[in-house]
Amino acid sequence: MAVDDIRRMRTIGFLAEGGAGKTSLAEALLYASGATTRLGRVDDSSSAFDFEPEEVRRKITLSTAFHTLSWKRHDFILVDPPGYANFLPETRYAMEAMAGAIFVGNPTGQLKVESERIWGWANDLHLARVVYLTRMDREEGSVEKALSQMSKVLDGKLVAIQVPIGSQANFRGVVDLLSMRALIFQGDNGAVQEQDIPTEVQGEVDEYREKLVEAVAEMSDDLLARYLEGEEISAQELKQGLREGVVSSRLFPVLFGSGLRVAGIQPLLDAAIDYLPSLAERPPLTGTHPKTHEPVERQPDPAAPFSARAFKTLDSPTGRLSVFCVYSGKIESDSTVYNSTRDVKERLGQLFHLDGKKQQPIASAQPGDIVAVAKLKETRTGDTLCDEKAPVIFPPLVDFAPVISFALGLKSRGDEEKIMTALHRLVEEDPALKMSRDPQTNEILISGVGQLHIEVVVEKLKRKYGVEVELKAPKVPYRETINGKAEAQGRLKKQTGGRGQFGDTWIKIEPLPRGKGFEFVDEIKGGAIPRQYIPSVEKGVVNALAKGFLAGYPLVDMRVSLYDGSYHEVDSSDLAFQIAGSLGVQNAIEKARPVILEPIMTIEVSVPEEYIGDITGDLNRRRGRLLSVDAKGHNQIIKAAVPMSEVLSYAPDLRSMTSGRGTFQMEFSHYEEVPHHLVEKIIQEAKQAQAEQQAR
Template identity: 55%
Template sequence: IDIPGDMTDQAKSCRETMVEDIAECDDALMDKYLETGELSLDEIKAGLRKGVISGALLPVICGSATKNIGLAPLMDVIVQYMPSPVDRGPLKGNKPGTDNVEERPPEETAPFSAMVFKTIADPYAGRLTLFRVYSGTLSTEGAIYNSSRKIQERFSSTFFLEGKSQKPADALIPGDIAAVAKLKETATGDTICNEKAPIVFEKLAPLPTIMSFAIEPKSRGDEEKIVSSVHRLTEEDPTLTFHRNDQTKEMILSGMGQIHIEVAVEKMKRKFGVEVNLNIPKVPYKETIKGKTNVQGRYKKQSGGRGQFGDCWLDIEPLPRGGGFEFADKIVGGVIPGQYRPAVEKGIVEAMEEGVLAGYPTVDMKVSLVDGSYHTVDSSEMAFKIAGSMGFKKGVLACQPTLLEPIVTIDIEIPDEYLGDVIGDLNSRRGRVQGMDTKGTNQIVKGQVPLAEILKYAPDLRSMTSGRGTFTYTHSHYEEVPPFIAEKIIAAYKAKKEED
């Protein structure tokens, strides 16, 4: 493509900068450049390759996969400038189950070793395992040893993938990237090798996910299909994670961003015929108390014949944040027979699952069973379970109940020029900046922020920083929800309950 006339000077300046950077990677090239002010095309290519292999230079290729622009130059750059196995030198690993270091030179005469870098779940061809050979050779059929899992798996053929077609491989040597079908146990990141000379290479740690969606089936009864389909997708792509939130009862799919997750959902539909809706995940709030009380839980029912009777007195008090739940049996004498006391605790535990404010689990409190009464005929475990539940709910309302929200620790990496905007935005999300680090020309903002405020942070940060900002976060602790926000949450819960 010809360079537009109005960009000629800019292109010339960029080329001069590139040539200078290449010359700095080689003393001989630098001497010539200083003498003549220019390098030949062959010298530029040789110098660029040397700089890339040493890690001093990083080529950037512009293009679009969806529009098929720039793919051929990209492949040329990979072939011409990226390091071959010989350039990389021996790879280090460990003897399985030990810290003993093992090495494998990239030679055909060395023991076979390879790393699985991807698995593909094909609904027709089955499971395909893609790997790169680091050392030795591999024949077209036989058995391979998975040293990561300490198992042996048999295969019938190996092949190269060329687009959608498969080209049989007669033998594989160091540097080859190939595929094998129907390995049942081998997964991404596993090492495969010669069983008589085992080695385990370090797995590449997947990048932390930054955005999550709750997924639900569009058709009733597809829950099991979703689980199996997502499991196969996460085998293909370790940067996708999936779990079921026990509190909110949602299936959560997490990835590197909204587009990443949308592509995964489209693939689920195309490959496995499963359609899902994406929703913003519910925030796993909790409820607790700030005060203490002594309360009676009394259940009496008489409907002819044997009735139901249970009576208990409870002391309820808060525990430190993260204290969970404690139950103490402080009954003295036989005011409540021993066989009924566990039922009181069971009723309390079940009542804690749905709090009195907004239906969230209740945590961080101690309940002591201190007194009560029973009836020799009408009392039962069920009656005392109901009495315990009634007493607990009544007592919590008298103990200044409050909502808790999850707080996350967040690290945001951004170019210097966006620092003010990002900090201002973080403050508007009720966040607290706790420090900053410098990384090259970037700043890393460290802080804490409520999870509820960053559920859609990825696209917002991308917009604020022209796509140049990244972030990671981890759960830290729970804190009390500000009253003005708690009121909205409680009102929404009551409205939904009335609607249901």
């Protein structure tokens, strides 16, 4: 691929909830454009995008994959990320590389919460989108139903630019509302033939053409005035106005088809060219200068200084592969760039485009390109690469806090080092995976987005690095907090041999809303405590909060204010004030009604109708709160909020309750106060664990 004009490039992502049909649609685009000679399918494991063994086995996308194609003198790079909740960090990172996106829905208009979440991220990034409703061969629906359903949850103006002809087995074509011609599907490769509009859809066509013209006219005062005066708006003006609406993410055109049947695919390729922007039409990217910290802008222009961001790392059989998107300038194979995040130079070897797992060597890359390069020494996911003479650092990637943790049981002690090395490499690949040591038990902990995320990690450990581990029930990350306000003194006065230790603090504490964490406020006036000891007090407070009060769990969601105190010219020290701060906050907590918080998960259980009673009854016994029950195909989706401590081993329980027919997904939602009658039990268990630890 060698495009001289970057306006003829389309770097396009597929966005939607899990199982929507993104990968199937991407395969259809490859096939229809001639990039592949056979249609790859998720269901028979022949997709170029889902190639990792863990993906093939589950038939879902776990990791973003890429492919190039050419269509009508435009070069596309397709970006196919996951959609299931457990893998959304990967999706979010891939969105940094997209210049535009195809949002995948279906003609029923039903969308899951993951779709809503991804749509929200796309809004944050001002990402231009066309909406493609796939599964027309299967699902019953209509323009009216799809648009009204989707409009309930997606903010943004959806506007049909096609009306489907027939549905399900009888789905045969679409009417293009711009050209006002019917496009009838021909053969199996997504081609269409133009015909007159069939009379059966004429009414619907007139209705949605009118809505389309109106929506476009509203984009500009001039067009609106002419439209209101009844003047005809030309096809060219309509297309131009629509493009402006899409590029500025004010309009979202809706198309119909079927990825699996390769139906309505050429019109989608055309729409991607006509309406989605290249990177050149995207706003400049803002970063900061690494030395001066002044804001720096990078225009998506090949003539500008080079800048790029590594947004993905792959541990491939041939070594580590860094994938980056070029935002500005040009870069050639075998050149040296500057990693501004780490302040090191990196020598790039051969640059590649990725076609699934295949690497295609390229000589150079420019804005809009997604490029892979092997064996970078220092570069990690999220780092900025740039021209050393014009340095910039782009903002770091969004951090996803882990919500579920497991302790790793090792098959043999000697494996420990091997596992640590392997885990380090997996963490490099997957920033949402965190690894730590339990300070109490010294066990290796891995934390991630959900059960499935962690299970996949365990499989990869075995396949890629030959290490086997067992997952042990995650420990519940309880927290503590306070329900009331209090003030107290913390005073240390000791005479140790010669020199004494003196520190005296007055501390006020009050609760903050859930999720607000910890705030320290310095309200010392008139030098009651010298400046240099204020950080000492804060450090003492932080240490005390980390140790917990009731059961040893960290205290959160509170404001601690230091408002008075006293000191001694000779005997005061950093340490004395740390201890005084720690004592002060502990004395205050005692009076501020301390409580224990527990993590609450949202769980979505999918079961056949006959199990609803059993499942909801069981969730009830687990202190769950039912949120909704909705039909989805042949199954019912039960949604509930349930304390994490009650669902630590839900997977086997659900399996036995439903003879293996139920599935579930779980995600951290928020923290809530533990009911009174359970507090004592948690305190006792924590004490026992501490005692066992000390006995060891």
